[in-house]
Amino acid sequence: MIDPRRIRLLNENHDGQGAVIYWMSRDQRVRHNWALLFARRKAELMQEPLVVLFTLAPSFLHAPLRHYGFMLKGLQEVEADLKALNIPFVLLQGEPERELPRFAEQMRAGLLVTDFSPLNISGKWKKEVAQQLTIPLYEVDTHNIVPCWIASGKQEYSARTIRPKINALLGEFLTDFPDLEPLASPSQQQPVDWNNVYRKLKADPDVPSVEWLKPGEQAAQACLDSFLQNRLASYAEQRNDPNAGATSFLSPYLHFGHISAQFIAIRASKSNAPEADKKAFLEELIVRRELAENYCCYNDRYDSLEGIPAWARESLKQHGDDRREYLYSAETFAAAKTHERLWNAAQRELITTGVIHGYMRMYWAKKILEWSETPRQAFETAIFLNDRFALDGREPNGYAGIAWSIGGLHDRPWFDREVYGKIRYMNASGCARKFDVNRYIARFESQEGRKKTEQQTLFP
Ligand SMILES: Cc1cc2nc3c(=O)[nH]c(=O)nc-3n(C[C@H](O)[C@H](O)[C@H](O)COP(=O)(O)OP(=O)(O)OC[C@H]3O[C@@H](n4cnc5c(N)ncnc54)[C@H](O)[C@@H]3O)c2cc1C
The missing domain is CATH 1.25.40.80 (Serine Threonine Protein Phosphatase 5, Tetratricopeptide repeat)
Incomplete structure (x- = not known):
């Protein structure tokens, strides 16, 4: 049973006659997916065909090859799993606000279902698609x-x-x-030409795929x-x-x-x-x-300094002219070339494995605040690095985590101090009290250590 509170209508159109399209966006899976279950149920009630569609934008918030590779391999599995359920899968390359209305018309669709994301880019796409359609666009929160x-x-x-x-x-x-019930007859849909999809991709190859985590x-x-x-x-x-x-x-x-x-x-x-x-x-x-x-x-200012609480913005402003002992550009941070071995190890963990351990993630962001010219620059650098290298980047958790570390979001004011103002402070000796920092540094400092970590996989 799908709870109707999970579903909202993004325009004022009524269900028409014709295929049900599930525009899969953020929730790229076949199992345990309320949006797909809802689309399947609608197709059954209306006795109409069901199609799952994915639109692949040529560039998504500058995602590099690491992210596109992970996503596309996952989508290949989605296609195979849907095929086993006789559900057709279509992949269109282009901007969703252009491709979707065209596809819906071509399919003579009766309604469209999509999944929920709170990010601005997704909201913009959906708004434009919803306006162009003459059929309903339903949004289902299957992420939360x-x-x-x-x-x-x-x-x-x-x-x-x-x-x-x-x-x-x-x-x-x-x-x-x-359970997701299969459709009665096998899909006649042509399989996706994945080689062609990869050929047309414009993702940055400088951040390569990781081997330790299979998509x-x-x-x-x-x-x-x-x-x-x-x-x-x-x-x-x-x-x-x-x-x-x-x-x-x-x-x-x-x-x-x-x-x-x-x-x-x-x-x-x-x-x-x-x-x-x-x-x-x-x-x-x-x-x-x-x-x-x-x-x-x-x-909607979640990815900028304007999104943080007023007390934190005010406090950081008051400390804007404090002397910074070290100052680094985004490039130096990206290359893990600061004076501090612990910070560099965290950045190398990010570059090599595509994640940073949660505890080190806080330290990593707070030092970017401490060693940047301005809090705004720090915020931008942290988002740039997280989104570029982290496999889980471009995500509410990332924006909130950075706003927590640098901007006191969801936190309270602490004792006033240089540079940080009332933002909670962290230092390397605090880390040393929690864990063996030398062991952590050794794992990511040397070329061999990094290779070994990647080959052995990070978890047992
Ligand atoms: C500066 C900074 C940047 C971050 N960037 C990201 C990011 O880009 N993407 C991301 O998913 N998380 C981010 N986090 C949150 C957190 O660090 C990661 O979710 C966690 O480390 C992921 O590892 P895990 O899956 O092994 O977590 P586990 O400890 O196993 O937790 C399970 C799940 O709970 C959620 N979770 C855990 N910690 C948090 C948290 N502090 N806030 C919100 N959700 C949490 C995640 O979905 C996680 O996968 C960031 C935190 C900080 C401080």
Whole structure:
């Protein structure tokens, strides 16, 4: 049963007669996908064909080959899995606001369904598509457990304010998924010419694919299984140790929609790991992640200094002229060439593996604030580096994480100090108290160390 509160209509058109198109965008999976389930149900009720469509923009917020490669391999799996269910899959290359209305007309579609993202670019695409269509465009939040617009109708102040709202609704939304029923007859759709898709791609090859994390739904499930079996039971105690490999490594899969947060939450809740570990993990997966979605949904300046709280902006302004002991450009940060081995190791982790451990991510962003000419420059550098190298970048969690580290978002004012103002401070000795920093540095400092880490894979 699909909760109707998960679905909203983005224009005022009524269902027409004709094919149901699911415009798959952010949630690139076949299993546990409310948007696909809704489209399948509509097709059944209307006795119309169902088509899944993906529009591949030639460039998406400057995503490099690392990201396009991960996504396209996942989509190849989507095509194969849909084929097994007799559901046709179409991939169109071009801008969605041009390609979609044209395709809908060509298909004589009766309605369009898409998934939800709070990012501005997605909102712009949907608005333009919705305006051009004469049929409905439904949006289904299949990324969040509690639909973003149901959890709260305004920007939340912090985890403390959104937590009770989400918890009050979890019983209603954290439900099992029905099976996706196959269509009766095999699809006549021509398979996607993937070689041609790769040939036409304009992605930057300077950030290459990573080998240690395989893309796609199956790999995401395997990653979840390995986390539940081997790592969840030590999550509460070890998640802040970057050497322990104790976290889930699920963020790239969540970002590309290869796995559903709701499915992860159900599996984690049912596991026999200690309650404290489950609680700590579900706090991150549900409350913190959905708080980031809330921030981007209700604050369209989420990727700039204008998005941060007024107290933080004011405090950073007051410290704008403070002397910075070290100053680096975005290029020096990108090349991991600062004076500090610990910071450089984190940047190298990002370059080599496409992720930074969560604890080091905070340190990494705060030092960018400390060593940049202005907070604005720091904000831009952090977003640039995160989006360029991180497999889970271009994502509400990234924008909120950077705004938390550099701009006090979802945090409170701390003691006033140089450069940081009232933004919470972090230093290397704090890291040394938490984990073996020399071991971390060694893992990413040398060429051999980096290669070994990548080959061995980061998690057991
Ligand atoms: C400066 C900075 C930048 C960040 N950039 C990103 C990013 O681009 N993409 C991204 O997904 N996360 C980002 N985070 C949040 C967090 O660091 C990562 O989600 C986490 O490290 C991913 O590793 P994991 O999947 O092993 O996490 P786990 O600890 O296993 O957590 C499970 C899931 O919970 C969610 N989660 C965990 N921590 C947070 C958090 N602090 N805020 C919101 N959700 C969280 C993620 O979806 C994660 O996959 C950033 C944090 C900071 C401080």
